Amino acid sequence: MVKECTTEKSQNYHKQASSNISITLLLSFLFNILVIFGGLYTNSIAIVSDAIHDMADTFCLLISWILEKASLKGKNDKYTYGYQRLSILSAIITSVFVIGASLLVVYESLTRIFSVVSPDPEGMFFFAILGIIFKGISVYKVYNGQTYNEKAISFHLLGDVFRWLAILILSIILMFYNIPILDPLISLVIAIWLIYALGKTLIESFRILLQKVPDEYDLRKLKEDILKIDNVSEILDIHLWSLDGIDLILTCKLKVNSNKKEDITKIRDDLSKLSLDYDISEETVEFIFD
Numbered sequence: 001m002v003k004e005c006t007t008e009k010s011q012n013y014h015k016q017a018s019s020n021i022s023i024t025l026l027l028s029f030l031f032n033i034l035v036i037f038g039g040l041y042t043n044s045i046a047i048v049s050d051a052i053h054d055m056a057d058t059f060c061l062l063i064s065w066i067l068e069k070a071s072l073k074g075k076n077d078k079y080t081y082g083y084q085r086l087s088i089l090s091a092i093i094t095s096v097f098v099i100g101a102s103l104l105v106v107y108e109s110l111t112r113i114f115s116v117v118s119p120d121p122e123g124m125f126f127f128a129i130l131g132i133i134f135k136g137i138s139v140y141k142v143y144n145g146q147t148y149n150e151k152a153i154s155f156h157l158l159g160d161v162f163r164w165l166a167i168l169i170l171s172i173i174l175m176f177y178n179i180p181i182l183d184p185l186i187s188l189v190i191a192i193w194l195i196y197a198l199g200k201t202l203i204e205s206f207r208i209l210l211q212k213v214p215d216e217y218d219l220r221k222l223k224e225d226i227l228k229i230d231n232v233s234e235i236l237d238i239h240l241w242s243l244d245g246i247d248l249i250l251t252c253k254l255k256v257n258s259n260k261k262e263d264i265t266k267i268r269d270d271l272s273k274l275s276l277d278y279d280i281s282e283e284t285v286e287f288i289f290d
């Protein structure tokens, strides 16, 4: 079998991710159809506006799924690192999309706090139960995923679950009391949480694209460990970065004191052991002789 990603680990993670996302896509599409019919049947503005949200969700998940699937394509002479970073690109697209939509919700909620529209509690109650089931199963599928793509999707869908839960509680309250201001208030709180959670994912994704040393690694410690290897006198250049938040790449240029074959082999072996300790997927070393 041709190895598509840099390591088997990342390949399994991306395969799992694309299968998980395909399930959320299917659920989103089915839910979308129900909400469209629901909107037409109940003639409720709230449900119709939700159908628009769900259409955007389905489209966004479709893009995520296509990119995650494409990230599994093997390396070639034009893309020598393969396509794994498409998964990060997808996390960025989802984050930007949901942050943009949440900003609109913030604006809309603020205007609605001051000019209240009467909602339709019975219709919302029924769709809230459906929404919690469909979005809940979707979150369950992607929540434990190892890719940034799944992380971004799970924050988005978790936001949707919170929204439906809030709508469920609200619809019950609204059947007895008329406090329509609660609806925009809760929408506002959830939108702010989504902007915060996906803003963080967006920043982390950009850090990966900028080839930052991943937070869980200490480059100074790695440098110390490399300098402890016999016959390594100086590190002239070093790069430690992540391809997709999973695979770690190390490139370094080392000044060495010996050019004897057995010494060089020993340095190589020690470096390989170190790479294993640091969970580095691919290391490239250049030796400069004194």
Ligand SMILES: [Zn+2]
Pocket (backbone or CB within 6 Å): 053, 057, 156, 157, 160
């Ligand atoms: Zn959504």
